[in-house]
Amino acid sequence: MGKFLESEKRRQTKFKANSPYFSEAARADGVYKGKPRPFCLPLDCAEENLFPEIRQTAPAYFDAQGIKWHDGRNGKPSNHLCDSQVCCVNFLFPFAQKPRALAEVLRPIFPGLREMLPVENGQYVAFEWIGQENYLGERISRNGKRTRGANFTSADAAVLFERSDGKRQMVLIEWKYTESYGSVPLKVAASGTDRTEIYKPLYLRNDCPLNKDLLPSFDSLFYEPFYQLMRQQFLAHAIEKAHELGA
Template sequence: MGKYNVKLMYRLQEKKHHIELIKDNFFGNDKGYGYFGKDKKQYDFVLEDGINNLYEPIRNEVLKYFKENDIEWWGDNPDYPTGHTVSSQIACLNHLMFLRQKPTEVLELINGLERVEFTKVLPVPCDTDISYIAFETISDNSYLNEPEHIRGSYCTSIDALIYAEDINNEKWIIPIEWKYTEAYGDSSKDDKSLEDYKWRKGEHGKGKERMRRYNGLITKSQQLKSLENYESSAYYFEPFYQLMRQTLWAEQMIKNKKAERIKADHYLHIHVVPKANADLLGKTYKFSNQNMEATWRNMLNEQLKYIIIDPQELMSPIKSRCPELYNYLKIRYYDK
């Protein structure tokens, strides 16, 4: 059982797979049983040293990138990568960080989506050096009524962002949301519009604050469908809550491009989910009576702006260009 009241069969399978990889010395001399969580328990699928969780050729670059761009890490230590082997942040970095300064490969990756004909990728201007993929990206200014503005925490940030130009010389932002073993519940305690502050139970204070931030923006959104009542709607359950905020973020980036370093005319929202994660993809949500993709697509006006894709399919265009990376990903994430 996870934080959300669901049985995570895919997560269990992935943990077992990583325990076998640890035994086979895939992570070098790291034998697992690292500490994780508030109670600092040892787990066999958690590496002793989080650096071993990263594809070896990117390790130094990732540490430098997070430090120079003031990005917080997911997990117990905001200053260091987690040893949690089924972390989606780690999975995202293992797939994409190697390509960060390889514009030809990044262009092949996004043209492999077969949605827009892109002619070039552009450096994402929010980073301290040249990045054709930026991680944990936030806007220069806050447009979603959120108080904090830190890369990687406390506000709407994008797991990975690509900035590109199409055949008409128009600019696109391509926000990527990366899922791995996540799955979510749909009971009242999972409802983010009804959540209480810890110090004031029964008043749904946290939920009301969220709705104050986002409801007006949803109503004005061109992509998100307006509702008469947003409370307890799909927008306030994960993973749709994240997708809603990222859609608003992309729209606001375009609307306010004069005030942003990233100046875009269009966006394409990419949702990476392993096709084997039936806990996330196959669940029927009570509030929609549909699975994850159908539920989300019912909230959207323009279907072509949202792409859901398996990570192996996403990476297939660069398979021959980056054989060592692809082989690492295949052993770790694709082969079972």
């Protein structure tokens, strides 16, 4: 467990106790993984983990798009105040209907940005983006549907804009907050699936976006965070090749 996570737990505990953003009921310890914790909200108050401006609109969007909240219950976000997905949504969702403000945030990184374009349903930020097609050939459940935010490679957020040269550009965003990683190999899933069988065809392609000269082996990618970054790079590469949303 990282030192930054521990310091954030203390900071969030103080924030919950003193911030006007929370109701009195939300200031109580919240149960997380079976234990009451001061840096978590009571489950009944989990929606208060979101910025007040988006406490109605963000869950409604997640529900409409079938997006899974990490550690969420009953359509609500995680009650853990150090949750990375919630942090991402709190920062970016307020810009979902504010294209000019969003452009100001992104333009220092993308100076050629001329104007933001909607990604889906009129929103200028999409969350848990998995692409319009199953580009990576990941296994689909029996109901035939892919799930955003669970069991498929998802970018935490995606934005689309038109550049000064008239071309469209899509950007996938990976959000980190208090993550830390161990040394557990992820080559074989808990279900027994050998994950290398899914991603090796992409790795062996002539247009593989990874610099293989820097890798000891393909298997070395099956440790976090490299496993996640590998899949997201494959996804970004496939989206670019498909000219998704005209980009």
